[in-house]
Amino acid sequence: HAQSDTVKIGVVVPMTGQSASTGRQIDAAVKLWMAQSGGKAGGKKVEILLRDDTGVADVTRRLVQELIVNDKVVAVAGFGLTPLALAAAPLATQSKTPMVVMAAATSSITEASPYIVRTSFTLPQAAVGMGEWAPKNGIKKVVSLVTDYGPGNDAEKYFVNQFLLNGGQVLEKLRTPLRSPDFAPVLQKVRDAKPDALFVFLPSGQGAQFMKQFGERGLDKAGIRLIATGDVTDDDQLNDMGDVALGVVTTHHYSAAHPSAMNKKFVADFQAMHKFRPNFMGVGGYDGLRLIFKGLDATKGQGGEALLNAMKGQLFESPRGQILIDAQTRDIVQDVHTRKVERKDGQLWNVEFDVQKAVKDPGKLK
Ligand code: DHB
The missing domain is CATH 3.40.50.2300 (Response regulator)
Structure with a gap:
């Protein structure tokens, strides 16, 4: 059985409906990271499968199921609202698929599955x-x-x-x-x-x-x-x-006016590519994809438990400032x-x- 030279990542967000701006921001940030990184991680080509859950939890559940079972993604990411993240959590657990919450922000979400890591924030x-x-x-x-x-x-x-x-x-x-x-x-x-x-x-x-x-x-x-x-x-x-x-x-945790050199470049590049300003959802998406890439670099493209473990404890500078994925809670520590x-x-x-x-x-x- 030949090892594939491509890994797939599912991004499930509301692209339509009341929370469409969250999906639009995350999609835009993912595209920026893909362009800047060359779309390669762990020696493999990364393919993004973007899915619109319309902000409805039953749709999130069905899309995440399809991405895991049919498309065999190494990770699922996105999750624009708390009920959508909670709907997907049991699927991540059952299939041992890492799930990166880029947007939803109820404190307890990370406790809904040991496969969840979060790059957004908590209220x-x-x-x-x-x-x-x-x-x-x-x-x-x-x-x-x-x-x-x-x-x-x-x-x-x-x-x-x-x-x-x-x-x-x-x-x-x-x-x-x-x-x-x-x-x-x-x-x-x-x-x-x-x-x-x-x-x-x-x-x-x-x-x-x-x-x-x-x-x-x-x-x-x-x-x-x-x-x-x-x-x-x-x-x-x-x-x-x-x-x-x-x-x-x-x-x-994030302002587009954050005065660091990295943020100034991030905002300029984002605006040049998309003609609108990044917000905190965009940064959650950008850092979330970067976290998966760093994890894949460490596992040489392997998913599952290995990828999850490689994402725990990651510390890096984000456009918002320094961030840490707490290895115990899998939640984000930030200014x-x-x-x-x-x-x-x-x-x-x-x-x-x-x-x-x-x-x-x-x-x-x-
Ligand atoms: C959630 C959604 C948001 O748009 C936000 O700004 C904060 C939290 C949520 O549903 O978790």
Whole structure:
């Protein structure tokens, strides 16, 4: 039986539907990495099989099954939403196929299969820093608003607990649905509650619509500050949000404005190839593919348990800064920055002004 000189990697993301921007970002980043790396790893040619799961978990499950059984991929990657990652996890376990989560960010995802490694982030990792920053910066009373599913639960819990520990007061905890949210009724409640600030988590792709309604309802004019995880001031949409976004403070692991040499080159190359700005999903995809390539280099193109083990403990510089795949948890350890939206040279950016170094997922520090 001749050894194949090609290895296949399945990338399963929403390319259509409400989370299409996540798929578009990851696809673009994968194409950039393929061009920069020459598309070879472990002495073999790498072939990417991109699949659109439309953001529906049953479709993710079917596509991942086909990629593993029919296409014999060495790894599956992508996973744009928590329910999609959770749907695929048992298939990774049963087939012993490494699964690289490039986007989804509920803390517990890595515990759903020992074959999962993650290159995105976790909401506890992103949200705890805001629970520190806000009470030290004149914000004593907040309302929180999160999307009602895994990452929203994590963001609310870890922000609120840290905020309370630092002497803050939480007036109300509000939720919106994942599918087709209408922010008007919750924003009215926020107005009536008159907090110093509103804390928000929404998944990538919903930030622009939210920001528009925040402005239209006059919450900024009423003196209610907006604080959030960086999912809300998403670099994919930020530049079109307008003045209402100016001054919004967020905590997150990636900004397209991160001032390292590697990031400047990454953003320039990405924009030259695709004509749009990379966001945190793009970086998760870029680093995820790079992680698989480094693993394949170590195993000389072998997949399965060997590839999984070769990805554990990897440490490298990413456009976001240094990252580590924790060998015990298989989750990512990375810097989390506090950022403020500013206009520079006519464009809006998340400008980093403070950092927590090498943050492990607080959801796993029990
Ligand atoms: C998830 C999705 C997002 O778009 C995001 O910004 C954070 C988390 C998720 O479903 O896990």
